[in-house]
Amino acid sequence: MNIGVLGIGITKFGERWDQGLRELLLDAQMKALKDAKISVEQIDALYTGNMGAGQLSGQLHIGAMATENLNIDKPSIRVEGACASGSLALRQGIQAIESGEAEIVLVSGVEKMTDVSTEQVTTMLMGAGDEELEGFNGLTFPGLYALLAKAYMTKYPKLTRDLLAEVSVKNHFHGARNEYCQFRKEINIDTVKKSTMVADPLTLFDCSPITDGAASIILASEKKAKELGAKVAIIGSGLATDTLSLARRSTLTAIPAGKKAAEAAYKQAGITAKDVDFAEVHDCFTIAEIMAVEALGFAKEGEGYKLYENKDTYFMGRIPINTSGGLKACGHPVGATGIKQAIEATMQLRGEAEGRQVKNAKIGVTHNVGGSGGTACVHVFKKVK
């Protein structure tokens, strides 16, 4: 597989009270079009990832909104897979090109979350779990990952509280160096440990924030990409699913769908974990990043903590993780996150990640998870010679 990345566009992430769902999406779309240097008529299809607009804005039918924004009438579909919605939209875009029906596709992700109360957002996000079996019992999204953290840290006590906090410290270090990031501020381990408890053992600084934002990426077939001079290609895409609820999962100390999606994407790309120069992973909570680096094969299960002992995951380290700031510092506008990851990978491979640039980056991976692991989607990005 070889799909070109023609252009990228992203809004500033954060509390964007100045813009609504439509305006955020439009801003990202226009920036991507400008970056790709193509005209709107060249777009053959659109896919837009979004999770919560139906509940938080009373707005569904995002597919038509995406084309209305650009005054076009091409096929356009909204894609939902909880927090993995963005990557699923990306995968649909890739498949539209692979099928031969489209040559150029505009893929976006958008989420407008700060218009409503935290309790309403908490309720919406819990739709990613099992409403009957988990939501009814008062379980929250941080609660699901707290259950995973408690089980993991009991089985693997070498992941200490301090090393878990280091995930957040490192992501804020990167975020401070990224201009579209929500929280551009460095923190220390005490900031994490002393912050308000959200769901034991996870505190506020273990959790990704509530964020508004949108991101767009323009994909092209191999032929078009060559013609238009794309500098980055997507060479692998893997998707796997698992149970909605944690209670039905085969394990509470790993996210098996992440591993399966990574294996599928690596196989398609013809690479192994050793070939990866950097990764953008789904750190909705600190424990999720530990499970992600294990799923991607950078460490064995139970040994992810080792990468956080010596700054290995910093942008200048051995295997940089979340140079964008991750979900934690960059923000997590749910449907946009998967596309933001793809944009960060593209910026790194183009050499445009000023202040956090990974040296000699040739292959990057994105890892996006929906729910507590019910969906996982992995993509492999490569620098075009």
Added chain:
Amino acid sequence: MFRDSPIIRWRNYKDRYMLIGFECTACGKKYFEAKGLCPCGGTEFNEIEFSGKGKIVSFTQIHSGPEAFTHQGNYCVAIIDLVEGARITGQVVDCKYEDLKIGLEVEAVFRKFYKSGEKGVIHYGTKFVPKF
């Protein structure tokens, strides 16, 4: 909001009030939730009533709950392995959070959950209490 629907509550009387689940007639594996296919290949299931006794597999204390649960303040939710073999999720109540641990034995109790919406539909269900 969907949670205000009395029909949903009525439909869930059996599992929420009486912990009724399903047993595969081929291999005997037990499920709390409806199944059509068992990994063993079985497609027939009998209804069974769980004893409500089990052990904590993992647990947490929620400090920031969803809309319907803000009245509870901080509360504990656990994943529990029932003695019959099924794994379910439920709140653990009538105890200090500090006293909970993985492996602790618990048993089911029938409790009010919350009242919702303008219709004031009262939601009941199963919670768990520790057997110290």
